[in-house]
Amino acid sequence: xxxxxxxxxxxxxxxxxxxxxxxxxxxxxxxxxxxxxxxxxxxxxxxxxxxxxxxxxxxxxxxxxxxxxxxxxxxxxxxxxxxxxxxxxxxxxxxxxxxxxxxxxxxxxxxxxxxxxxxxxxxxxxxxxxxxxxxxxxxxxxxxxxxxxxxxxxxxxxxxxxxxxxx
Amino acid sequence: xxxxxxxxxxxxxxxxxxxxxxxxxxxxxxxxxxxxxxxxxxxxxxxxxxxxxxxxxxxxxxxxxxxxxxxxxxxxxxxxxxxxxxxxxxxxxxxxxxxxxxxxxxxxxxxxxxxxxxxxxxxxxxxxxxxxxxxxxxxxxxxxxxxxxxxxxxxxxxxxxxxxxxxxxxxxxxxxxxxxxxxxxxxxxxxxxxxxxxxxxxxxxxxxxxxxxxxxxxxxxxxxxxxxxxxxxxxxxxxxxxxxxxxxxxxxxxxxxxxxxxxxxxxxxxxxxxxxxxxxxxxxxxxxxxxxxxxxxxxxxxxxxxxxxxxxxxxxxxxxxxxxxxxxxxxxxxxxxxxxxxxxxxxxxxxxxxxxxxxxxxxxxxxxxxxxx
Numbered sequence: 001x002x003x004x005x006x007x008x009x010x011x012x013x014x015x016x017x018x019x020x021x022x023x024x025x026x027x028x029x030x031x032x033x034x035x036x037x038x039x040x041x042x043x044x045x046x047x048x049x050x051x052x053x054x055x056x057x058x059x060x061x062x063x064x065x066x067x068x069x070x071x072x073x074x075x076x077x078x079x080x081x082x083x084x085x086x087x088x089x090x091x092x093x094x095x096x097x098x099x100x101x102x103x104x105x106x107x108x109x110x111x112x113x114x115x116x117x118x119x120x121x122x123x124x125x126x127x128x129x130x131x132x133x134x135x136x137x138x139x140x141x142x143x144x145x146x147x148x149x150x151x152x153x154x155x156x157x158x159x160x161x162x163x164x165x166x167x
Numbered sequence: 168x169x170x171x172x173x174x175x176x177x178x179x180x181x182x183x184x185x186x187x188x189x190x191x192x193x194x195x196x197x198x199x200x201x202x203x204x205x206x207x208x209x210x211x212x213x214x215x216x217x218x219x220x221x222x223x224x225x226x227x228x229x230x231x232x233x234x235x236x237x238x239x240x241x242x243x244x245x246x247x248x249x250x251x252x253x254x255x256x257x258x259x260x261x262x263x264x265x266x267x268x269x270x271x272x273x274x275x276x277x278x279x280x281x282x283x284x285x286x287x288x289x290x291x292x293x294x295x296x297x298x299x300x301x302x303x304x305x306x307x308x309x310x311x312x313x314x315x316x317x318x319x320x321x322x323x324x325x326x327x328x329x330x331x332x333x334x335x336x337x338x339x340x341x342x343x344x345x346x347x348x349x350x351x352x353x354x355x356x357x358x359x360x361x362x363x364x365x366x367x368x369x370x371x372x373x374x375x376x377x378x379x380x381x382x383x384x385x386x387x388x389x390x391x392x393x394x395x396x397x398x399x400x401x402x403x404x405x406x407x408x409x410x411x412x413x414x415x416x417x418x419x420x421x422x423x424x425x426x427x428x429x430x431x432x433x434x435x436x437x438x439x440x441x442x443x444x445x446x447x448x449x450x451x452x453x454x455x456x457x458x459x460x461x462x463x464x465x466x467x468x469x470x471x472x473x474x475x476x477x478x479x480x481x482x483x484x485x486x487x488x489x490x491x492x493x494x495x496x497x498x499x500x501x502x503x504x505x506x507x508x509x510x511x512x513x514x515x516x517x518x519x520x521x522x523x524x525x526x527x528x529x530x531x532x533x534x535x536x537x538x539x540x
Binding site: 040 | 218221222225345349352353357360361362364365367368532536
């Protein structure tokens with residue numbers, strides 16, 4: 001018989017990874033974290049289900065945080081679906097989007113729409129704030145990773161600009 | 168052309184539903200008010216203790232054990248405080264009753280009355296022997312105070328029941344807080360998810376910073392009261408249980424407006440009990456000019472100074488900013504809370520209005536951005 005008490009006592013003996021932790025480990029924002037850190041993050045993550053065609057967020061809507069795709073796929077678009085829709089990217093399982101909203105209060109710069117039924121993990125500014133308060137070491141690790149990620153993107157953009165200018 | 172009509176009907180429909188809901192709440196309020204009060208208290212205690220429990224949980228790795236540890240530490244502190252306070256006060260009361268019987272008390276009041284009358288300007292003295300009148304009046308007051316202690320004991324039973332229920336609710340909330348919050352967040356539809364999450368976070372932040380501010384200001388009142396009483400003792404006030412009086416003054420300070428006055432009562436009572444029969448204390452003059460029997464005016468003056476420092480310097484810095492309400496609005500809200508629910512209403516008025524402010528702000532935000540959600 002499955003008892004909650006026994007389950008609690010032997011928690012951690014079963015080392016098989018949950019789907020959430022498995023997905024989180026692939027995300028650069030959460031690299032170099034211990035399994036204990038992943039356990040804490042797993043408890044903080046918000047699991048959300050979206051049907052095909054649902055808006056995850058709309059362009060110019062106030063943004064609160066990032067989403068990680070656990071199942072399914074989504075598209076990032078500008079414009080409406082009726083005609084002038086411009087697809088900027090299609091993202092699949094294990095990819096993430098909206099991470100800039102963790103830092104700034106600026107509205108979303110594009111639409112995010114579910115291509116098929118999908119399961120997403122949400123990590124928001126409020127969660128990061130709570131994490132900074134409760135577990136500053138983990139909070140700093142994530143901030144450092146986010147900083148690294150943004151730096152990497154800036155470097156890539158600079159390279160592209162230099163290439164364009166040298167043409 | 169049809170749309171405005173539909174909206175009009177929808178508005179009427181909403182108003183009718185709102186009225187039915189208000190009527191229903193009003194109907195069941197007497198049956199649920201106690202439970203809601205207990206839950207509110209439990210939520211406030213949970214907010215206060217949550218960070219300690221979370222910290223313990225990270226170290227121990229078990230939520231149940233960390234709740235148990237925090238609760239045991241808290242209970243030990245509270246029971247040590249109450250136990251030693253009760254034993255000290257009963258020793259004091261016993262000594263007092265051994266030292267002073269009713270006749271002595273009447274005589275003391277009589278001599279006090281004489282002294283007070285002689286200190287008054289001549290136009291204020293009445294023809295009739297005011298000392299007798301004053302002595303009888305003071306004895307009457309003292310006896311009625313002692314009598315009302317009996318009725319106080321009868322309410323202790325009810326208080327104990329509420330305290331135990333609040334304690335149980337707090338333990339449950341502490342152990343399951345994150346799960347409760349998660350289920351609440353999960354129940355928000357995708358469309359309002361980010362806004363809902365922000366609303367919950369802002370409410371938590373508002374309540375928690377208000378409580379932290381209040382407790383810091385209570386601690387400062389306690390500390391300042393202890394320092395003030397020790398200073399008075401230096402001038403011969405002979406006040407015992409100084410630390411207990413300080414803690415009570417600090418805790419009473421949590422109730423706005425009324426609290427600070429409640430805080431000075433134990434100090435006045437103990438000064439009276441300790442100095443009854445002491446001629447020097449009975450004929451003490453505040454600043455050498457105003458009669459201050461048993462250092463009563465000195466004590467009141469000291470508490471007034473503490474309140475001024477707390478009210479004008481500490482609370483605006485710690486509490487006012489946390490809720491972000493205008494001082495005038497705080498006064499109005501306190502009066503409304505006090506009128507509706509008495510001292511408890513005053514205790515909850517400011518944090519409740521802080522929460523309502525956050526909710527209104529978020530609703531306005533949703534209405535403004537409805538087309539983007």
